[in-house]
Amino acid sequence: MSEKIKFTIDGKECFAEPGQNILDAATDNGVYIPALCHMRGIKPAGSCRLCNVKIAGRLMTACTTPVEHGMDIENDIPEIQGLRLAIIEMLFVEGNHFCPACEKSGNCELQALAYRYQMMVPRFPYEFPVKEIDASSPKLIIDRNRCILCKRCIRSFTDENGKNIFAFKKRGHKLQINIDAKLSANLSDEMAQKAMDICPVGAIIRKEKGFDQPIGTRKYDKVPIGSDIKSVI
Amino acid sequence: MSTYVKNIIDKYNNDETRLMDILIDIQSEIGYIPNEAVEQISQSLNISIVDVEQTLTFYHFFSQKPIGDYVVYLNNSVVANMMGRSEVAKTFEEEVGCGFNNVSDDGKIGLYSTACIGMSDQEPAAIINGCVFTKLSPARVKDIVADMRAGKNVKEMFNEYGDGQNNSELIKSMVFNNIRKRGEVLFSDYENGAALKKVVTMTQDEVIEEVKTSYIRGRGGAGFPTGLKWDFCRKSEGEIRYLICNADEGEPGTFKERVILTELPKMLFEGMAIAGYALDAKNGVLYLRSEYTYLKDYLENIIQELRETNQLGENIAGKQGFDFDIRIQFGAGAYVCGEESALIESAEGKRGEPRNRPPFPVQKGYMQQPTVVNNAETLCSVVKILLKGADWYTMMGTRESSGTKLISVSGDCRYPGVYEIEWGLRIRDMLEMVGAEDIQAVQVGGPSGTCIGERSFKRTICYEDFPTGGSMMIIDNKRNLLKDVVKHFMDFFIEESCGSCVPCRALTVILKNKLQKILDGNGVMNDLTELKKWCNMMKQANRCGLGQTAANPILTTLENFPEEYEKLINKDIDFNSGFDLSAAVGESCEAVGRTPNL
Structure with a gap:
């Protein structure tokens, strides 16, 4: 077995496998770095920018940066935590997130992060953009009001023939998730559920399927997000 | 099918x-x-x-519905507007009978706006069915629209031809070069093929060493040492290596590549072949912005000519095993594709989203193979460096900025155009050279660069002081800096962001709205404090150069022209939401027919 890489996060001594990215390595060492676009096991996107950490005075996304020997990483410092809160707030104002009416409430990672970072009201003015809901697929509803464009569905989900069901469309502030209605029609119920579970928010919702779990008993209803890695002090 | x-x-x-x-x-x-x-x-x-x-859907020039037999893309850059774009646009709308972003009722003529098309020295300008129309006036627009109605071929609508190769058979465009100053490196005597002949007598290491010694740095703006980049690429493991020439030139106010492609294409292709030799790359790609499609036949013809004279193809310049060829890859309207990894994505047929680093393009670039992306000006300079030697080259410029630099000058000055200057020129001297008077500001390096005022005119153009890709937009005192320039640039970034990174996608809009609030007279001092804080987030938190610099129009004017902001601020109050209640309830008031006493 190859030798482990030694590094520190906020002074804590940590060890990583060679080639491992900082985010996964931190998780393995009981250090919580928040992220919305990252999913372990798929190629990092580095797009939500929440996992920014400071290395040698520079901000780097933890998900895209491989750990190197002797790296001293700053994570839980006011500058970075402040930036993360700001990014969470940006996501709230650029979309239309009405938690009480959302099927994903309690299982939503954006909502959970807002709680963990104790967001009160976003510092930025709400934009209340007009977004389309795409219900053309017989299996799934794409609610773009809630989509945070993390690309998780694009990066990790294909149909059984390996074809992409999801892709980006347009660019910039008009960027949106596009769904291949025809291909998605052939998805099994399990696959449709998987698509919904991949989504950190409530942008991908199954059709013809109600709530399994009552609100109040869901994943982040009792403990903050990331508590399995590191609890909030 | x-x-x-x-x-x-x-x-x-x-x-x-x-x-x-x-x-x-x-x-x-x-x-x-x-x-x-x-x-x-x-x-x-x-x-x-x-x-x-x-x-x-990523690219501006693709459309999923018919957009007219004649498609007018009228440039909407800051400089175009300074030169009278709005009158031209109005005339187009009146004559065609529809607004912008629309097609005339008969489906014949479509009117669209587009970002800087590389004609800042001859604005207002438009691209109609791929052909460039420069120096438009309302009267000219009337003629052009009449010609379109009459069904004329676009090329028959020109009323003059440009100078130099612009007037050659395969180009025949209205574009003028406006070469105002010829320097020692690029616009000096050039014998096609001489450098290549010399290079094949050298080893690859010697070629790279010479480029390293010349200390030439990337001319696109980022300024990475070219020799070092070549060295990294050659030392990277890969099955095959690629050389890409970046001629995307999307930075508003830049048009030097246009002139290089028109007047020095052979020098450019020779530079690409030399790089190919040094890197052991057999394939070169010229990534060219869509706006320069009018040069396509001309450039392809030259590539063919170079193949026939053994300067491209196999066993180049008689050297066994030196094979190198070039294909042209056109873009389709996306500023971000000037960023090298976005450019690579685009050349691979994808959305132009910048990649995460590492790996760097020199490690895993085009087709996941080691790739060098060099600016067109850099590659041209390399030809002269290898012909005349690194020592000759380093005699020009300053300590850390060797050689010459092409700058694209536009805006409020008498002599807009391309100047080949030695690095180290003072901004003040540059302004005098181009005939600029009554200057309020100079936008150095395009929207992603810096907006400077009088105080900074003593600074010099070079990497150690004021590095730039070469765009110089001059703004005189009659302009409204915040409204006509800064806000415009923010709209540009909002439009051109790829949208991947949250701060770049969301904050550009938030910043622009904040600026609008101030322009509307609803700003308080705290808005300026917040503006500055939020701009700094952009700088830190984004992946690529576009996102990191997209707040620069606001940030650098806040720094260099604070009074422009402060004079719009109401200092007597601490808070103003900027919310217009009567406007918000206007519709319902109208519906019920009464106006509440707000």
Whole structure:
């Protein structure tokens, strides 16, 4: 077995496998770095920018940066935590997130992060953009009001023939998730559920399927997000 | 299955990485990309429809619906507006009978706006069916619209031809070079092929060493030492290496590449071949912005000529095993593709989203192989460096900035155009040289650069002081800096962001709205504090150069022109939401027919 890489996060001594990215390595060492676009096991996107950490005075996304020997990483410092809160707030104002009416409430990672970072009201003015809901697929509803464009569905989900069901469309502030209605029609119920579970928010919702779990008993209803890695002090 | 779409797809061997070319050809053949074509592409390339659409919808010049037999793309850059764009636009609308972003009722003429088209020295300008029309006036627009109504061929609508090669058979455009100052490196005597002949007598290491010693740095703006980049690439492991020339030139106010491509294409291709030799790359790609499609036939003809004279192709310059060839990859309207990794994505037929680093392009670039991306000006300079030696080159310029630099000068000055200057020129001297008076500000390096005022005119153009890709927009005192320039630049970034990174996608809009609040007279001091804080977030938190610099128009004017902001601020109050209650309830007031006492 190859030798482990030694590094520190906020002074804590940590060890990583060679080639491992900082985010996964931190998780393995009981250090919580928040992220919305990252999913372990798929190629990092580095797009939500929440996992920014400071290395040698520079901000780097933890998900895209491989750990190197002797790296001293700053994570839980006011500058970075402040930036993360700001990014969470940006996501709230650029979309239309009405938690009480959302099927994903309690299982939503954006909502959970807002709680963990104790967001009160976003510092930025709400934009209340007009977004389309795409219900053309017989299996799934794409609610773009809630989509945070993390690309998780694009990066990790294909149909059984390996074809992409999801892709980006347009660019910039008009960027949106596009769904291949025809291909998605052939998805099994399990696959449709998987698509919904991949989504950190409530942008991908199954059709013809109600709530399994009552609100109040869901994943982040009792403990903050990331508590399995590191609890909030 | 439509035959012409099939023919186009066949031409590119059903290759997914040539999706850009397939879409470009269909767009130019039928004027838009119909859904049936999208379906056909998806079937032939065995990819999803959404895969085709993700590339298609990323680029400004692709359209999914008909946009007119004649498609007018009128430049909407800051400089175009300074030079009278609004009158020209109004005349277009009146004569055509529809507003912008629309097609006339008969489907004949479409009017669209577009970002800087590389003609800042001859604005207002427009691209009509691929042909460039410069120095437009309301009177000219009337003639052009009449010609379109009469069904004339676009090339018959020109009323003059430009200078130099612009007037040659394969270009025949209205564009003028406006070369105002010739320097020692680029616009000096050039014998085609001489450097190549010399290079093949050298080893690859010697070539790279010479480039390193010359200390030439990337001329696109970032300034990475070229020799070092070549060295990194050659030392990277890969099956094959690629050399890409970046001629995307999307930074508003820049047009030097246009002149290089028009007047020095042979020097450029020779530079690419030299780089190919040094890197052991057999394939070169010239990534050219869509706006310069009018140069396509001319450039392809020159590439063919160079193949015939053994300067491209196999065993170049008689050297066994020195094989190198070039293909042209056109973009389709996306500023971000000037960023090297976005450019690579685009050249692979994808959306122009910048990649994460590491790996760097020199490690894993085009087709995941070691790739060097060099600016066109850099590659031209390399030709002279190898011919005349690094020592000759380093005698010019300053300590850390050797050689010469092309600057593109536009805006409020008497002599807009391209100047080949030695690094180390003071801004003040530059302004005098170009005939600028009554100057309020100079936008150095385009929107992503710095807006400076009088106080900074003593600074010099060089890497150690004021590095720049070369765009110099001069803004005189009669302009409203915040409204006419800064806000415009923010709109530009909002439009051109790829949208991947949250701060770049969301904060550009938030910042622009904040600026608008101030321009509307609703600003308080705290707005300025917040503006500054939020701009700094952009700088830190984004992945690529576009996102990191997208707040610069606000940030650098806050720093250099604070009084422009402060004079709009109401200092007597601490808070103003900027919310206009009567406007918000206007519609319902009208519906019920009474006005509350607000």
